[in-house]
Amino acid sequence: MSNVWQSIVGPRAPADVDDEKRREYRLPSIFLGLAALSLIISIFLPYWNLTLEAPQYPKGLHVQTYVNRLEGDVQEIDGLNHYIGMRPLEEAAQLERSLSIILISVTALLVVSAIFIHTKWVVLLALPALLYPILFVADMYFWLRSFGQNLDPTAALSNYIEPFVPTFLGEGLIGQFRTISSFGAGYYLACLASVLILVGLYFHRRAYKPLVDATQEKAQGSGTQDSGSSGATGEV
Amino acid sequence: MQRLSGYKLSAKAVVGILLVSVLAVLLLMSCQDQGQEGSAEESSAPAAVSGDAAAIAEARGLTPDDITAALKTYTPTGVHDEYIMFASGGHGGQVYVIGMPSMRIIKQIAVFTPEPWQGYGYGAEGTMQTLAGGFVGDNEITWGDTHHPALSETAGDYDGEWLFINDKANARVATIDLRDFETKQIVKNPIALSDHGGTFATPNTDWVVEGGQYAAPLGWEYSSLDNYAEDYRGMVTFWKFDRESGRLVPEESFAMELPPYWQDLCDAGKNVSEGWIFCNSFNTEMATGGVEDGNPPFEAGASQRDMDYMHIINLDKAVEVAQAGNTVEVQGFPVISLDTAIEEGLLYFVPEPKSPHGVDITPGGEFMVVSGKLDPHVTIYSFEKVQEAIAAGDWQTDDYGVPILNLDNVMEAQVELGLGPLHTQFDDKGYAYTSLFLEPSVARWSLGGDYADLNEDPEWSLVSKVTVHYNVGHIAAAEGDTVSPDGKYLVSMNKWAIDRFNNVGPLLPQNFQLIDINEPGDNLQLLYDMPIPDGEPHYAQIIKADKLDPWEVYPEVGWNPHTQSPDPNATQIGEERVERDGNNVEIFMTAIRSHFTPEHVEIKQGDHVIWHITNVEQTYDATHGFTIPLYNINMSIEPGETATFEFDATEDGVFSYYCTEFCSALHLEMTGYMLIEP
Structure with missing residues (x-):
């Protein structure tokens, strides 16, 4: 059992090394730690921003999408959307939003725990965080499409507005509204976390691969001895 | 070792790339900001006057003065006004909110008269309660004759929070909340049926002054005109204002009994004269009219004497007397009797020229300016000299025993302005402005004392006049009755319009005329005519627009x-x-x-x-x-x-x-x- 555990956790960094070597071992920890921090901070920042511009709204209408909530002129946009039969924005991604804080925290914790895993299994722990920005976009697109395609056919303006897919990034036009959508700081932090993880994994491999290899060589060496002359080993 | 140095390089490179990226983003953002600022500056540069503009001016017959007037007042779409004027709507019973210098009506605030646009008085509970506050006994009064708006003040300057206005017809005072520009309260004066000399706020809006006018037995009682001197009385009421609740508090308010002269307008002292109230009066003759019985009509009977009396009231001391309970109850309302007022030294008179209309206090509170409308002068009194005269105890008394200070001892100056002087306002350059009803014009004249250094004109002298159309009553200058007037603009509130607008039948609008008072000396330019098709607006106050901070929507749903x-x-x-x-x-x-x-x-x-x-x-x-x-x-x-x-x-x-x-x-x-x- 402890052998399995050992093979997952991998070797520890030796204590008696010079400063340069110590930095080599610290680098993956720093990058993975920063990645986890970025992820946690991203919870407090908007991931996706939508602005609607029309003459009647000199200041525009703005919605900020956070991982767990919507902020801004949601009520007004819902009010406008009801004319074309679009569901209230709050009905979108309810499951994802309710679980988001827990899932992101767990993802970040996995990244933190990856700091202490010095084998290739580290990739498995870092993978959710690595893929998270892609998953977010996929989910977001699913909901935009779902909302745009499923308009209430009995709505007042259903004859005028055909089902559509709201613009995910950049500018769009719906009715008298120009829409401008863009990623927010939170999403960029999530992407930064992925980059930091990649860099961290690179340094991780550089730092610990030699140790792992050395351990395996040693294990193989002793294993050969084991199978070849157990008596000799026993003497040692 | 070689591999290790490879790490170091890449680690530095990564950190470097991150730093460079962050700096690049910051740089980009700051560049964008600068770009925006730059373009804003460009767009604010004056556009050249095109040949088209000259052709339009010629076709419309516009003079160079007309063109400068247009340029000074034209306000493009989306541009907000620099000043907001709160003007009484006269016997329409409402208040007008007007942007300056565009002179656009932005809002009408329903006050004493039900008004459907705002849903004021047509079912909505709060508005019904407000209006009911102004009912007189069981009588539902559904209009008012608004006269003198008063913005709330802090340290003698408008603070943009509250507005008060009186109803002359029924002696009522309303409170308007400037968070939503809606009337929240109407109080009925418990002792008088009609008023005139309201409203005036003290420098910190602790008190709102409501002066009376036509003398009558206090408490809405009956008495024959034969008993005028004995039973009829004038009054001034001091309403306590509570900023916290935004309401006048009748339980903490009081009035002062005055002789049955017709008190006219008041003003609150400020700075050196803070704590004192000044009101003028006419009909000290105590004429009771009766032209149908062969008596002189009021217009003659009330204009016999050369002098009437300015009332000088020690408000701070009056508050102490009222709070000590040294009052009588009239209709359950505490009133300082005339005898108490005299005994306690709360009330003094000073002769003022014939039938005055308005007493206005200079920004520093040093001088009181009175115009006798049947005398071509403005008379300026020194507050300091008044205090010396009171201290000296050198006075005569009227029939009721009120001390009358000697005019020569308290007068600072007299300036001959012209015919029918009425109301005075002030600017930031040491000038005063007085409306001349009969000429009709607005006169600019120079103040003396500390104000003399602010312009090059000799002190206490007429500087310039501008003709107005027609029959000017009150005038209002930008913050022109505060401790720090702004100058810039003055509005002449003319009673008659005659030929200024298209003929719309025998009932004509009033005419507000905007006057540029920015340049010193003999440079007053008439800029714009604005019709007011409602009741007869009396007074207005003009506040810098950025002092107002109303809500866009109510703070919470519900x-x-x-x-x-x-x-x-x-x-x-x-x-x-x-x-x-x-x-x-x-x-x-x-x-x-x-x-x-x-x-x-x-x-x-x-x-x-x-x-x-x-x-x-x-x-x-x-x-x-x-x-x-x-x-x-x-x-x-x-x-x-x-x-x-x-x-x-x-x-x-x-x-x-x-x-x-x-x-x-x-x-x-x-x-x-x-x-x-x-």
């Missing part, structure tokens, strides 16, 4: 504007319902573009209906109206507001209620049926 707090009957979306308890039906409704919920309301003839509507919108300008035919219900429900009305379902039938503010493309569909079953 707000009660009358109490300025969340309404217990607020209804959110999904909470709409109709509750029945015997014959009482209570409806909880929401309004949002473009529907009311519920859209069917079924009640029975004989039911008592209580109806709450919450406008759940939080969007600027998304107001909904609500009206029910036959029952005289009409409301304006602004974003966030909860409004309540009640009625007895006396008439059966089918009633369609609808939104009266064009709120949206589907506004016509914002309707519902109220079915009253017989």
